[in-house]
Amino acid sequence: MTGQEGTEPSPRKPTLAVWKFASCDGCQLTLLNCEDQLLEVAASVQIASFPEASREVIAGPYDLSLVEGSITTPADAQRIRDVREASRFLVTIGACATAGGIQALRNFGDVEEFSRLVYARPDYIATLSTSTAIADHVHVDFELRGCPIDRRQLLDVVAAFLHGRRPNVRGHSVCIECKRAGITCVMVAHGTPCLGPVTQAGCGALCPSYARGCYGCFGPMEAPNTAALAAWWQRLGVDDPGLVRVFRTFNANAAPFRKEADAHDAR
Amino acid sequence: MTHGKARGMSVTVPALARVEGEGGLEVVVRDGQVTEARLDIYEPPRFFEALLRGRRHTEPPDITARICGICPIAYQMSACQAIEDACGVQVPEPIAALRRLIYCGEWIESHTLHVYLLHAPDFLGFESGLHMARERPELLQRGLQLKKAGNRLMDVIGGRSVHPVNVRIGGFYRAPARSELRALTAELEQARQDALDTVRWVAAFPFPDFGHDYTFVSLRHPTDYPITGGRIVSSQGLDITARQYDEYFSEVQVPHSTALHSLLADGGTYLVGPMARYSLNSDRLSGPAADAAREAGLGSACTNPFRSIIVRAVEILYACDEALRLIGDYQPPDPPYIEVPPRQAAGFGCTEAPRGLIYHRYQINADGTITDAKIVPPTSQNQRIIEADLRAFVADRLELPHEQLTRECEQAVRSYDPCISCAAHFLDLNVQRT
Numbered sequence A: 001m002t003g004q005e006g007t008e009p010s011p012r013k014p015t016l017a018v019w020k021f022a023s024c025d026g027c028q029l030t031l032l033n034c035e036d037q038l039l040e041v042a043a044s045v046q047i048a049s050f051p052e053a054s055r056e057v058i059a060g061p062y063d064l065s066l067v068e069g070s071i072t073t074p075a076d077a078q079r080i081r082d083v084r085e086a087s088r089f090l091v092t093i094g095a096c097a098t099a100g101g102i103q104a105l106r107n108f109g110d111v112e113e114f115s116r117l118v119y120a121r122p123d124y125i126a127t128l129s130t131s132t133a134i135a136d137h138v139h140v141d142f143e144l145r146g147c148p149i150d151r152r153q154l155l156d157v158v159a160a161f162l163h164g165r166r167p168n169v170r171g172h173s174v175c176i177e178c179k180r181a182g183i184t185c186v187m188v189a190h191g192t193p194c195l196g197p198v199t200q201a202g203c204g205a206l207c208p209s210y211a212r213g214c215y216g217c218f219g220p221m222e223a224p225n226t227a228a229l230a231a232w233w234q235r236l237g238v239d240d241p242g243l244v245r246v247f248r249t250f251n252a253n254a255a256p257f258r259k260e261a262d263a264h265d266a267r
Numbered sequence B: 001m002t003h004g005k006a007r008g009m010s011v012t013v014p015a016l017a018r019v020e021g022e023g024g025l026e027v028v029v030r031d032g033q034v035t036e037a038r039l040d041i042y043e044p045p046r047f048f049e050a051l052l053r054g055r056r057h058t059e060p061p062d063i064t065a066r067i068c069g070i071c072p073i074a075y076q077m078s079a080c081q082a083i084e085d086a087c088g089v090q091v092p093e094p095i096a097a098l099r100r101l102i103y104c105g106e107w108i109e110s111h112t113l114h115v116y117l118l119h120a121p122d123f124l125g126f127e128s129g130l131h132m133a134r135e136r137p138e139l140l141q142r143g144l145q146l147k148k149a150g151n152r153l154m155d156v157i158g159g160r161s162v163h164p165v166n167v168r169i170g171g172f173y174r175a176p177a178r179s180e181l182r183a184l185t186a187e188l189e190q191a192r193q194d195a196l197d198t199v200r201w202v203a204a205f206p207f208p209d210f211g212h213d214y215t216f217v218s219l220r221h222p223t224d225y226p227i228t229g230g231r232i233v234s235s236q237g238l239d240i241t242a243r244q245y246d247e248y249f250s251e252v253q254v255p256h257s258t259a260l261h262s263l264l265a266d267g268g269t270y271l272v273g274p275m276a277r278y279s280l281n282s283d284r285l286s287g288p289a290a291d292a293a294r295e296a297g298l299g300s301a302c303t304n305p306f307r308s309i310i311v312r313a314v315e316i317l318y319a320c321d322e323a324l325r326l327i328g329d330y331q332p333p334d335p336p337y338i339e340v341p342p343r344q345a346a347g348f349g350c351t352e353a354p355r356g357l358i359y360h361r362y363q364i365n366a367d368g369t370i371t372d373a374k375i376v377p378p379t380s381q382n383q384r385i386i387e388a389d390l391r392a393f394v395a396d397r398l399e400l401p402h403e404q405l406t407r408e409c410e411q412a413v414r415s416y417d418p419c420i421s422c423a424a425h426f427l428d429l430n431v432q433r434t
Helices: A026-032 A038-044 A074-085 A095-099 A102-108 A111-118 A151-163 A174-180 A186-190 A226-235 A240-247 A255-264 B060-065 B072-087 B093-124 B129-135 B137-158 B178-182 B185-203 B242-248 B274-284 B287-295 B305-328 B378-395 B402-415
Strands: A015-020 A046-049 A062-068 A087-093 A142-144 B009-013 B023-030 B033-041 B217-220 B231-234 B249-252 B261-264 B345-353 B356-364 B370-376
Touching: A015 A026, A026 A038, A026 A062, A026 A087, A026 A151, A026 B093, A038 A151, A038 B129, A038 B137, A062 A074, A062 A095, A062 A151, A074 A087, A087 A095, A087 A151, A095 A102, A095 A142, A142 A151, A226 A240, A226 A255, A240 A255, B009 B402, B023 B378, B023 B402, B033 B378, B060 B072, B060 B356, B060 B370, B072 B093, B072 B242, B072 B345, B072 B356, B093 B129, B093 B137, B093 B185, B093 B305, B093 B402, B129 B137, B137 B178, B137 B185, B137 B305, B185 B287, B185 B305, B217 B274, B217 B345, B217 B356, B231 B242, B242 B249, B242 B345, B242 B356, B261 B378, B274 B287, B274 B305, B274 B356, B287 B305, B305 B402, B356 B378, B378 B402
Parallel strands: A015 A046, A015 A062, A062 A087, A087 A142
Antiparallel strands: B009 B023, B023 B033, B217 B231, B249 B261, B345 B356, B356 B370
16 A cells, blocks of 8 residues: 555545334344444444434435335325435335335225224324335335345445445346256245246245245346236136235235236225 | 433433334423333334234234344244144144244344343443444454354244244244254354353443332243243233233223233233243253353342343353254154144234243134234333333432433333334234124
C-alpha cells in the first residue's frame, strides 16, 4: 500500500438498515444466522438501524434497507413510504415482503366476517383487509424470495448492492438446482406431488433432498406454467380443493399462484 | 430532565430494541406512585387461528412454523402432538427421540441468541452484541459458534433452521442417516464446553436485587427435563394434562396489545419459561448441567428474572448434553413417519418452547378439515406478570435518573425474552363459525 496514513479520509462505510413489518422475524434472523460472516458484515457496513439486534439507531438516509414483512395496517402503509424516502436502495427479504406472506390468506376470505369472529373487541385493533407486498406500495430495487430467505443469497445480495453489481440470483425453477444436485425426481420416481417445476430456485432443492415435494415457499419462477403442473397433480390424485390449498400458502398473493388457485376455486 | 425523588413522570420506550417483534413499554408515575405499567404490543396481528380453519390436518406444522422464525420447532412439535392426539395415534420412540433432538437444536439456537445478542449487552453496558464484539470479539465469537451448533442440528435434521421442511404429522419425511448426526458430535462437544463457559461468564454479571414468589407453570416429565411433553404443573400444586388446559387457564383482550393476556382461572398471574421450568424441574437436569447450576449459585429455584440469563445458559448446556446423548443412542426411525388418518375429534398439545409452555388445540373433521384452532404462546402468558413486575421494579427505583431508569426498565423486560412476533398473532377464536 502506498497511501499515507491521514492523507486521505477513509471512505465512509455504507449504512445498512433492517425494517420489520408483519412477519415472523425469520428473515432478519437469517442475517444473524450468518454466524461465520456476521462480524465481517458488521465490519464492512455500518449497521445504522436494526432494532432486533441493537438499541443504537443512527438517523438516515440509509444506503441499503432490508425490509421484512408485509403491509397489513394503515400505519405501516405510511411507514413504508418513510422507509423508501430514507433509503438509497430498498431490498425486500422474504415471502411476506415480496408477496404478502401467509397472512395474505386473509385476502381470500370474507374479511368483515373474519374480523368480527376473531376479535372480542375489534375496535381496539387497526388492521387492513389485505396483506400486500412492499412493491404494491413503493418502488423496490430488488426482491429476495423465500419463506425464509436463504442465507447465502442474502449475503450475495448485500454484497451486490454494496459493490454496485447485480445480485447473482436467478429466476429459474427449483428443478434446475434439483437436477444439478443429482437428486432423484420425487414426482417422477415416487409420484410425490412437487411444486419444483413452477417455483423459483434458491433453497438448494431442500424438500426433494428430504424426500418431500417442494411446497413453493420461494414463490413462482419467471413465467411458470402452473396450469400444466396442476394437470400433472390431478393425474397424481390431487383434487381441486387440494390444488387451491397448495397454491395458497406462503406466496398466495403472488400473481401466478393466485391465478392458478382461483382457477380451481369453485366459489 | 432531572429527578430527585420523582413525584410525577413517565418512562416511555416507544420501540423496544433487542426483542423479537414490535413492542414498547410505558410506565406512568403520579404523586410518587406508579399508576400504570404497560407492555404495549402493536405488532400487527396475522390471524393464524382464523386462517388455519378449512386447512387440512397435515398442514399446521408448516403453517404455524411461520408464526415465529426463532422458535418454529416449538410450533411444529406442538401442532404434531395436538393433531396426533386428535387422531388417536402415538409415534414410536425413535421418532419421539428425533423430535427431542431437533428441539434441543432450537433451545441452543434461541437461548444463545438471547444470551449473547439480546441480553448480555445490558449487563455489560453495550448497545448490542456487535458493539460488545468491538471490545470483546472473542465473547461474541463464542456465542456465534454456540448458536451455530444449534442451527446445524436443525439444518441436518430439519433441512434448515428457520421453518424446517422435514417435520410432518406422524414423524419426519426422511430420517437422517446415523453418519449425518455423528458428524455433529465434535461441534456439539465444543458447544458443551462453550455452554459451560457461558454459565460461568453470565453467573458473574451484576444482578439487581429483584423478584418475588412467582406462580411458576411448566411441563413436568416422569424422567426427563421437559422439552417435548409431560403434565402441566405449577408451583401452587396444579397438575393437569394438556387436554385440561382450557379449564385452568383463560385469556383476555386489553386495549394496548394485539396479543391476548393469559390468566389462571382464578384470575391469578403466572410465569412460564426458563425460570419456571428450572424451578419446577431442576432435579431432572443432567449431571453436568446440575453441577454448573450449583456452581453458578442457582438454588433449586430461581426467582430473580435478571438471573434467568444463568438459567438459559444452564439450559443450553443441558440441551448440548441431551443432544449428544440422543445422537449416541440414535436409531434412524424406519419408516420415518407413521400414517395419521383423520377422525372427527379435538386434539391437544403442549411442549416447552425456549420461552416456555406453548399450547395448541385443534378440532378436526372426519376428512381432516380443521374447524377450529387455538394457540397460546409463552409470551401471551407472561404479559401480565411482566407488567406487574415492571410496576414493582419502578416503584423501588423512582430516585434513579431518567435515562438510567429507562435502560433498567428495558433490561427488566428483556429478562423475560418476550417474543412479540409470537404473542401478537393469537386472538381469541372461541366463537364458532356457524
